[in-house]
Amino acid sequence: MAYHNPPTTPRKSATFDDYTLSEIRRAAATGIYDIRGAGAKRKLPHFDDLLFLGASISRYPLEGYRERCDTSVVLGSRHAKKPVELKIPITIAGMSFGSLSGPAKEALGRGATIAGTSTTTGDGGMTEEERGHSKTLVYQYLPSRYGMNPRDLRRADAIEVVVGQGAKPGGGGMLLGQKISDRVAEMRTLPKGIDQRSASRHPDWTGPDDLEIKILELREITDWEKPIYVKVGGARPYYDTALAVKAGADVVVIDGMQGGTAATQEVFIENVGQPTLACIRPAVQALQDLGMHRKVQLIISGGIRNGADVAKALALGVDAVSIGTAALVALGDNDPRWEAEYNALGTTAGAYDDWHEGRDPAGITTQDPELMKRVDPIAAGRRLANYLKVMTLEAQTIARACGKNSLHNLEPEDLVALTIESAAMAGVPLAGTNWIPGKNGF
Amino acid sequence: MPATPMSKAEREQGDARVFDLSLHSLRELNQALHKLTPGSNETAWEVLNPKGSHSVAVGVDQPVSIDVRGSVGYYCAGMNDGAAITVHGSAGPGVGENMMSGSIVIKGDASQYAGATGRGGLLVIEGNASSRCGISMKGIDIVVHGNIGHMSAFMAQSGNLVVLGDAGDALGDSIYEARLFVRGKVESLGADCIAKEMRPEHIELLQGLLDKAGVTGVKASEFKRYGSARKLYNFNIDNADAY
Numbered sequence: 049m050a051y052h053n054p055p056t057t058p059r060k061s062a063t064f065d066d067y068t069l070s071e072i073r074r075a076a077a078t079g080i081y082d083i084r085g086a087g088a089k090r091k092l093p094h095f096d097d098l099l100f101l102g103a104s105i106s107r108y109p110l111e112g113y114r115e116r117c118d119t120s121v122v123l124g125s126r127h128a129k130k131p132v133e134l135k136i137p138i139t140i141a142g143m144s145f146g147s148l149s150g151p152a153k154e155a156l157g158r159g160a161t162i163a164g165t166s167t168t169t170g171d172g173g174m175t176e177e178e179r180g181h182s183k184t185l186v187y188q189y190l191p192s193r194y195g196m197n198p199r200d201l202r203r204a205d206a207i208e209v210v211v212g213q214g215a216k217p218g219g220g221g222m223l224l225g226q227k228i229s230d231r232v233a234e235m236r237t238l239p240k241g242i243d244q245r246s247a248s249r250h251p252d253w254t255g256p257d258d259l260e261i262k263i264l265e266l267r268e269i270t271d272w273e274k275p276i277y278v279k280v281g282g283a284r285p286y287y288d289t290a291l292a293v294k295a296g297a298d299v300v301v302i303d304g305m306q307g308g309t310a311a312t313q314e315v316f317i318e319n320v321g322q323p324t325l326a327c328i329r330p331a332v333q334a335l336q337d338l339g340m341h342r343k344v345q346l347i348i349s350g351g352i353r354n355g356a357d358v359a360k361a362l363a364l365g366v367d368a369v370s371i372g373t374a375a376l377v378a379l380g381d382n383d384p385r386w387e388a389e390y391n392a393l394g395t396t397a398g399a400y401d402d403w404h405e406g407r408d409p410a411g412i413t414t415q416d417p418e419l420m421k422r423v424d425p426i427a428a429g430r431r432l433a434n435y436l437k438v439m440t441l442e443a444q445t446i447a448r449a450c451g452k453n454s455l456h457n458l459e460p461e462d463l464v465a466l467t468i469e470s471a472a473m474a475g476v477p478l479a480g481t482n483w484i485p486g487k488n489g490f
Numbered sequence: 491m492p493a494t495p496m497s498k499a500e501r502e503q504g505d506a507r508v509f510d511l512s513l514h515s516l517r518e519l520n521q522a523l524h525k526l527t528p529g530s531n532e533t534a535w536e537v538l539n540p541k542g543s544h545s546v547a548v549g550v551d552q553p554v555s556i557d558v559r560g561s562v563g564y565y566c567a568g569m570n571d572g573a574a575i576t577v578h579g580s581a582g583p584g585v586g587e588n589m590m591s592g593s594i595v596i597k598g599d600a601s602q603y604a605g606a607t608g609r610g611g612l613l614v615i616e617g618n619a620s621s622r623c624g625i626s627m628k629g630i631d632i633v634v635h636g637n638i639g640h641m642s643a644f645m646a647q648s649g650n651l652v653v654l655g656d657a658g659d660a661l662g663d664s665i666y667e668a669r670l671f672v673r674g675k676v677e678s679l680g681a682d683c684i685a686k687e688m689r690p691e692h693i694e695l696l697q698g699l700l701d702k703a704g705v706t707g708v709k710a711s712e713f714k715r716y717g718s719a720r721k722l723y724n725f726n727i728d729n730a731d732a733y
Binding site: 252264 | 516520524544545548551564568571590607625628644647664667723724
């Protein structure tokens with residue numbers, strides 16, 4: 049009887065996986081690197097790797113629906129005459145008009161205002177839609193200075209000096225020609241239809257000593273009323289936090305590599321910067337070393353999705369978190385109802401990230417007048433408000449279970465980690481042990 | 491009014507509102523300037539003893555005249571919107587940054603980033619300007635009597651930069667639609683910046699700028715014009731080595 053060799057199952061390489069192969073073929077065919085929106089998509093140590101302990105014999109909880117659990121936060125109390133007071137510690141991150149449509153910006157303002165929090169301009173100046181519909185609006189001061197003017201600076205409730213963002217620490221923005229409509233071109237003082245590359249570096253200051261003088265100028269222009277935030281990408285969180293404090297920041301904002309962008313090179317998004325979880329403890333440590341923890345507020349962003357993420361970030365010592373991608377999803381981004389149109393673009397709902405191309409079926413990351421009609425700013429704003437309220441309730445639920453009457457009373461002692469990596473990054477014990485990697489020499 | 495008594499110099503200055511920075515704080519000066527309203531009678535200001543202070547007369551938004559008697563530090567006249575500000579000395583980095591309208595005259599030299607991101611108005615530097623003069627300019631007119639340093643007009647979007655002397659390396663790198671006029675030598679041009687023909691409308695425009703800046707004895711025809719080749723406006727991989 050003839051013996052047949054049993055066939056082996058075809059095996060694909062873990063190194064050369066399907067995505068990698070497709071990217072090699074795409075690069076070879078086009079001769080250009082891949083540009084996309086959103087943040088890092090690779091699996092990273094994240095808040096999912098942490099667990100709360102809850103109450104036990106030695107810790108008793110608060111009643112879930114009856115006892116007060118404060119969620120408010122004050123940002124900018126260090127120097128500003130008029131600090132920002134928010135009802136919830138979840139803010140809306142900076143996203144530009146240009147990358148987002150006017151109705152999407154309006155919806156962000158409406159939703160944030162209902163929920164009692166702030167929204168933020170972006171690399172394109174302040175629009176009437178967002179100023180008019182945002183009770184509290186943070187005005188970004190960016191390297192490009194598109195749309196920057198003293199009137200809007202004074203109309204803002206806070207100023208955020210943007211040094212970098214998590215998706216691309218050290219990189220500037222870009223907006224491809226198809227999104228440079230007449231209105232966007234006018235706001236950015238650019239010819240219509242050209243690819244717009246935002247500078248990666250501020251034009252009139254370099255280094256922490258200059259930053260201190262720049263912050264002084266902004267305070268003088270606004271008569272010391274506005275809180276001044278300094279936003280950095282998750283690169284060197286300990287030193288960046290310390291230097292921002294030294295330069296006079298009221299608030300430090302750190303954006304981890306899961307934080308989204310409107311458009312950047314894929315290679316940049318996935319390979320530069322640190323995960324959000326890895327940024328928090330060094331930043332808190334810097335504030336504690338300077339005696340400034342809770343005096344200079346810390347905001348963290350990049351991959352915040354639910355109330356558990358909020359509670360974990362606050363337990364690790366931050367004062368507030370910021371959301372961008374999640375807010376867009378609440379507005380309707382990547383909604384399966386547009387699946388046929390996503391398919392026509394060669395993608396699927398949940399994976400669509402060609403935000404720079406301006407063809408967003410959901411009408412959010414576009415300047416196409418027909419597509420942007422799909423965003424009803426009132427309904428979308430309501431969805432964002434609902435989502436923010438759910439996140440807040442979730443965070444309160446966890447805080448009460450840990451016996452805390454304020455979200456800001458959560459502490460690292462309430463947490464354990466599921467992996468050695470997350471234990472080391474968060475500075476909390478590996479579950480079932482008292483081992484914090486890196487502490488006490490081990 | 492300032493809380494502290496006036497100095498002898500302040501009392502002797504006639505009609506101008508005089509602010510002595512050796513007696514009053516910077517914050518008092520800027521807040522007094524910001525309190526000005528349209529139609530105010532306090533249209534002439536003198537600032538004494540700036541001694542290199544940063545952020546002198548920033549964010550002024552009324553058409554007043556301000557004479558600063560001495561040299562200033564960073565960001566003097568930043569975001570000026572309508573005032574006529576004269577520095578009787580030299581200016582540190584970022585003078586007139588993001589100016590909206592009005593005019594600024596520097597009698598001495600200016601450091602880096604003069605007129606950065608300026609959107610309107612006229613900045614005149616009677617001495618030399620250092621590197622990155624007119625960086626990211628967005629509509630401002632800048633006239634420099636002397637020379638300018640390297641990387642000037644980097645990513646310049648709109649407006650006019652006029653240089654009576656020489657320009658340093660990489661002039662107009664990644665320039666958009668700003669116009670550069672240089673009378674002297676240009677050390678080198680940056681990516682996508684080229685020499686362009688001086689047509690009659692450019693001569694006329696330049697002559698107007700020279701007149702506004704009080705430049706005499708110099709003809710517009712002595713200048714060369716530089717601007718964008720517009721080859722990098724839409725990304726093309728075959729241009730990658732130009733960046």
